[in-house]
Amino acid sequence: CEREIDGVRTRGFSVSFSKRYITLAPVATVVGLAFNAIDESRPEGRRELGITCALIPVPQPGMQIGRRHHPMNSSFMNGPIKGQDVFVPMDWIIGGEHRVGQGWRMLMECLAAGRAISLPALGAATQQTSVFVANGYGQIRNQFGLPIGRFDAVAGTIAAMAVELYATDAARRYTAAVLDQGEQPSVASAILKVQLTEAGRRSVNHAMDILGGKGIISGPSNLLSVAYRHMPIAITVEGANILTRSLIIFGQGAVRCHPFVMREMQAVQQNDAQALGQALIGHAGHVARNLWRSLFGAPMAGTPPAALEKEARLLARLSAKYALTCDLAMGLLGGRLKRMELLSARLGDCLAHLYLASCCLWRYVFDANADLLPFARAAMRVELDAAEEVLRDLYANFPTPGRRLIGALVLSRTAHLAPLRDVQLLALAQLLRTRPDLVARLCPDVSTPKTGGLLDLMQALELSRQLSDDATALNKLVRRTCSFEEAAQGMPNPELALAYLRAADRVIQVDDFAP
Numbered sequence: 001c002e003r004e005i006d007g008v009r010t011r012g013f014s015v016s017f018s019k020r021y022i023t024l025a026p027v028a029t030v031v032g033l034a035f036n037a038i039d040e041s042r043p044e045g046r047r048e049l050g051i052t053c054a055l056i057p058v059p060q061p062g063m064q065i066g067r068r069h070h071p072m073n074s075s076f077m078n079g080p081i082k083g084q085d086v087f088v089p090m091d092w093i094i095g096g097e098h099r100v101g102q103g104w105r106m107l108m109e110c111l112a113a114g115r116a117i118s119l120p121a122l123g124a125a126t127q128q129t130s131v132f133v134a135n136g137y138g139q140i141r142n143q144f145g146l147p148i149g150r151f152d153a154v155a156g157t158i159a160a161m162a163v164e165l166y167a168t169d170a171a172r173r174y175t176a177a178v179l180d181q182g183e184q185p186s187v188a189s190a191i192l193k194v195q196l197t198e199a200g201r202r203s204v205n206h207a208m209d210i211l212g213g214k215g216i217i218s219g220p221s222n223l224l225s226v227a228y229r230h231m232p233i234a235i236t237v238e239g240a241n242i243l244t245r246s247l248i249i250f251g252q253g254a255v256r257c258h259p260f261v262m263r264e265m266q267a268v269q270q271n272d273a274q275a276l277g278q279a280l281i282g283h284a285g286h287v288a289r290n291l292w293r294s295l296f297g298a299p300m301a302g303t304p305p306a307a308l309e310k311e312a313r314l315l316a317r318l319s320a321k322y323a324l325t326c327d328l329a330m331g332l333l334g335g336r337l338k339r340m341e342l343l344s345a346r347l348g349d350c351l352a353h354l355y356l357a358s359c360c361l362w363r364y365v366f367d368a369n370a371d372l373l374p375f376a377r378a379a380m381r382v383e384l385d386a387a388e389e390v391l392r393d394l395y396a397n398f399p400t401p402g403r404r405l406i407g408a409l410v411l412s413r414t415a416h417l418a419p420l421r422d423v424q425l426l427a428l429a430q431l432l433r434t435r436p437d438l439v440a441r442l443c444p445d446v447s448t449p450k451t452g453g454l455l456d457l458m459q460a461l462e463l464s465r466q467l468s469d470d471a472t473a474l475n476k477l478v479r480r481t482c483s484f485e486e487a488a489q490g491m492p493n494p495e496l497a498l499a500y501l502r503a504a505d506r507v508i509q510v511d512d513f514a515p
Helices: 103-115 118-140 152-180 186-211 225-236 241-256 261-269 273-296 306-333 341-367 370-396 403-410 422-434 436-442 453-467 470-481 484-489 494-508
Strands: 002-005 008-023 030-038 048-057 063-065 078-089
Touching: 002 078, 008 030, 030 078, 030 103, 048 078, 048 103, 103 118, 103 186, 118 152, 118 186, 118 225, 118 422, 118 436, 118 453, 118 494, 152 186, 152 341, 152 370, 152 422, 152 436, 186 225, 186 241, 186 341, 241 261, 241 306, 241 341, 261 273, 273 306, 306 341, 306 370, 306 403, 341 370, 370 403, 370 422, 370 436, 422 436, 453 470, 453 494, 470 484, 470 494, 484 494
Parallel strands: none
Antiparallel strands: 002 008, 008 078, 030 048, 063 078
16 A cells, blocks of 8 residues: 655555564564565455565554563563554565565574574573572581482482483584574574473472472572573463474474475476486485484494494484484375374474484583583483484374384384483482582573572582581581581581571571561
């Protein structure tokens, strides 16, 4: 349509919309809007121009903006935007008039970058904080005469949290490095969004279990209530995880990442028999190679570190098995696979676990830090074990005759790695208790606040390190004397001992308020 702006007839679109969940909407000065452009002047059947993106200055006639949502009562600025016959001149279209109808590609390219940075960073921050808090609180809080972090159930949980953190943080850093090189990893960004936000949710849940009553009492001294309350926001925004996991990861990756499927589709569209034949021959060779590699071992690109060679070889073989499984699924199920969301989700899960295992390998080589080898090896084993379990579950649910035979063939001759044993988890927990430098490397982004429960915990941990082995004897004296002052007098450094007892008491105590 056309409207007069400042005395000049201007071409553009009249757009009506009603949007919710818009980040920064209450304080926005510019609104990015995607809409389906229609040109009524064109003949019937050619009027829809496609999804188009525009930048609209605020305010505008017909636009209602400024109200806000309260996601889980957080300070997160988010709100609705409504518009009735808002005029969008061609100059406001991103890229100008010749970019009308190209909005979908713009959205996907922007989403690939943004989804790989912001939400994974939030998930990683939640994990780092949860691991730091759970490990630290486990050293300060005593029960039955022992720090609760020494009880196997607590220690094993903290170690498992740290192992998962090593893997997810490796994936976050690796994908960020890929983005820095100008790539647009849409499938990897979807994997990160799901895996890191879900890992953040698992981690904060475990940490809340370890904190017990300390975790559920609101107030300045609470360590995790804000992260616990806000974690569902990250799970939901930019594509709910249940949708992303079941439709997006494998749905995008099956075509985008396959070396021949896209060429086959283009050849069919262009009615190019020669190109289709070449693509089919290449595809058949691809399947044959992956079958061979699944059964007899897959080659590796480069030389893996000797300490992780077994894990790297299994990663290569499982990758070949996964690639063969994808071809079998697409070939045997065809278009039905897109509608079989549980099966698609398993294919996406397997890809995600293999990706995280690859990132663990990259991180160990990139960091060149042998001290973190136990966590790198444990993280790779956990991810590879999960990938193989997903593949077995997938074939158990494959809706074709002979699924058992196919699954037995594809999954045969796998050189299994022993899963993490209890003794290995407890050894990792011991490292976390005795090596604060390792905790700092696993949780490098946990900063020191000015006030609150986290500052109290950090101060208590520092005093505990200064006391060293005397902390155990001091706690026994407290139980016997029921007095901080008397117990401190029985130590070589009474001033330090009293400071520690008071700091530890601040960590344990919770807030209370007038009725």
